[in-house]
Amino acid sequence: MSDWPSPIAARGLIHPYTPESVGGLFTHLATTFTTNGIVYPTANLAFLFPFEVTVPFPIKTFWWFNGSAVAGNVDAAVFGLDASLIVNAGTTVQSGTNTIQTVTPTAMLLDPGAYYLAIAASSTSAKFQATTSNTAPWSQMAGVCQATLSGLPFTNGPTLASVSANTYIPLFGICDGTLV
Amino acid sequence: MTDFPSFDMQSCRPCLNTLASEGIGDYAGLGSYSSRVWSTANCALYMPIVVRSIYTVTQITVYNGTVVAGNVDVGVYDDQGNLLTSIGATAQSGTSALQTFDVADVTLRPGRYYVGMVSTDGTATFFTTIVEANASGARQAGVFQQTGQSSLPSTATFAVCTQQNMPQVSLTSRSFV
Numbered sequence: 001m002s003d004w005p006s007p008i009a010a011r012g013l014i015h016p017y018t019p020e021s022v023g024g025l026f027t028h029l030a031t032t033f034t035t036n037g038i039v040y041p042t043a044n045l046a047f048l049f050p051f052e053v054t055v056p057f058p059i060k061t062f063w064w065f066n067g068s069a070v071a072g073n074v075d076a077a078v079f080g081l082d083a084s085l086i087v088n089a090g091t092t093v094q095s096g097t098n099t100i101q102t103v104t105p106t107a108m109l110l111d112p113g114a115y116y117l118a119i120a121a122s123s124t125s126a127k128f129q130a131t132t133s134n135t136a137p138w139s140q141m142a143g144v145c146q147a148t149l150s151g152l153p154f155t156n157g158p159t160l161a162s163v164s165a166n167t168y169i170p171l172f173g174i175c176d177g178t179l180v
Numbered sequence: 181m182t183d184f185p186s187f188d189m190q191s192c193r194p195c196l197n198t199l200a201s202e203g204i205g206d207y208a209g210l211g212s213y214s215s216r217v218w219s220t221a222n223c224a225l226y227m228p229i230v231v232r233s234i235y236t237v238t239q240i241t242v243y244n245g246t247v248v249a250g251n252v253d254v255g256v257y258d259d260q261g262n263l264l265t266s267i268g269a270t271a272q273s274g275t276s277a278l279q280t281f282d283v284a285d286v287t288l289r290p291g292r293y294y295v296g297m298v299s300t301d302g303t304a305t306f307f308t309t310i311v312e313a314n315a316s317g318a319r320q321a322g323v324f325q326q327t328g329q330s331s332l333p334s335t336a337t338f339a340v341c342t343q344q345n346m347p348q349v350s351l352t353s354r355s356f357v
Contacts, residue, residue: 114193141348142195143194
């Protein structure tokens with residue numbers, strides 16, 4: 001038997017509420033999901049949530065949890081900490097209320113490391129299952145940030161900025177399989 | 181390619197937090213978050229934080245509560261209690277807001293460190309969680325204290341922690357919080 005440490009298997013889904021991301025902080029807050037979701041606060045404003053993987057993670061599916069209203073387009077992506085675009089879902093018409101919507105991206109294997117998980121929507125009528133942190137400082141101290149986009153889809157190198165006025169935490173993420 | 185795991189890449193999230201899983205966040209007995217007083221003036225707290233890969237600290241942020249008073253000092257210690265970087269005693273400023281300190285950059289290798297923090301005024305408030313009433317929660321989480329410090333000492337003397345209020349402090353490796 002090898003003495004090399006075996007890689008610890010990763011959970012199949014990573015999203016802002018998992019320990020790989022900022023969930024470890026927000027689970028202590030009194031956050032609850034509403035039945036119908038929360039509207040996306042600002043069109044084409046991306047939210048980026050830091051996460052880590054300690055073993056190679058194959059991204060096979062992007063997903064987001066739609067609320068009771070769908071509108072416009074959505075994109076989700078993984079960025080490096082330097083804002084380099086690694087892979088994205090592509091501009092996708094938001095479809096299907098109160099259900100998880102999935103997109104199959106170009107196959108990508110994430111090396112162990114830290115990244116940002118990002119989402120943006122083109123319409124403030126779009127709803128996602130989401131909560132809000134108690135105050136923006138909570139999100140800031142968790143490393144959440146934002147980027148103003150000229151439109152979708154995500155492109156390389158958005159300008160990252162402090163999320164000082166937003167507390168929105170949507171339920172979306174990546175999966176290492178095709179079944180979410 | 182070597183089979184050895186590499187720790188030289190930065191694989192930590194850009195903000196490390198005393199109340200997240202790398203700090204004491206996974207310990208049972210953490211209560212609700214609220215603005216609470218710094219329990220004892222000049223009592224420094226040393227909160228453990230685990231760094232899993234090379235990480236350069238550029239700023240340290242605290243979350244002030246509803247009342248500001250006195251001076252605050254925050255810094256990072258190695259596991260032997262040696263101060264690696266700190267801001268020095270600085271007037272607490274900005275209620276219910278983050279106060280970010282631009283410390284001298286320090287690069288941390290994987291290991292255990294302590295985030296040190298002290299306030300000179302027992303009426304100063306910070307957003308904290310609260311551990312069990314007998315303060316055993318703080319001890320179970322590996323938090324230490326040191327009384328009689330108006331600023332963080334260059335060498336910490338770890339003592340049993342009797343404080344209940346555990347502040348949220350964030351280490352940052354990027355240019356903004």
